[in-house]
Amino acid sequence: MASEPGGLVEIWTDGGCKPNPGAGGWAAVLRFGAAEREMSGAERETTNNRMELTAAAAALEALKRPCRVKLHTDSEYLRNGITRWHTGWVRRNWRNAQGDPVANYELWQRVLAAAKPHEIEWIWVRGHAGDPMNERVDQLATAAREAMLREPAETSTARR
Template identity: 75%
Template sequence: MDSETADNIVEIWTDGGCRPNPGPGGWAAILKFRGTMKELSGAEAETTNNRMELTAAAEALTALTRPCTIILHTDSEYLRNGITRWHTGWVRKNWRNAAGDPVKNMDLWKRILDAAAAHKIDWRWVRGHSGNAMNERADELATQAREELLMSIKP
């Protein structure tokens, strides 16, 4: 890839989690474009790890204001597999999984697919908690968002 092409790529790192699962959770996304970084994060009082992972991706993609070439890094195999492999079957089966049950988190999957449609995205899996600085930062932001939520609702 030449430097001109590299200059036009948005890199995104996402993470989400809960403690306990289900329970209070946080999500985060870091967007990097031409050396500028933007950090996004949020939390929900009652959610799941998978919902937070999906929310991070959805929030990152909806934050973009024009069609982009994106490298999106996630430590969630659920997110990566769902978006690169499983969703075509779900759509074909009217949002039913292989067992014929409604797909879990369908609202977020649809949101991600709608937000992704305008972009060219390379979905990359990165091992979580393995020293990848940007993945670690996303984890830190997601945890911080969850903890801030918990502090705000404590009596």
């Protein structure tokens, strides 16, 4: 999605899994002015957290130039990881506070790389609490997961 320099892009993301771990879906809606883009995808074996990270990474990777972004997520894992925890992880060579390797390292790397050119405000919203855009991305993520489950196992399911 292209934007004018200095323009604000709003992004809503969601990811989910049923069961967790198990089949999962992710989705994002990007809005710049009146323009909107929906993205979604799914994986057969994944976790809620991996789908949340994938949604954010895919949405930010879709931006064609540096933007001001408001990214809305119902994932405290994503929001806290990107705004609070990752600096400690980097300082500890990608180890968490307990000294264990950070889970989902490759996806955190992807999110950080995708976020780097942008000025992002990470906004947490309560999930399943009536926020219309959060409900929309939840529905898109669920639909992506369900569509994938109807396809043969070797079929790719990313929808961008």
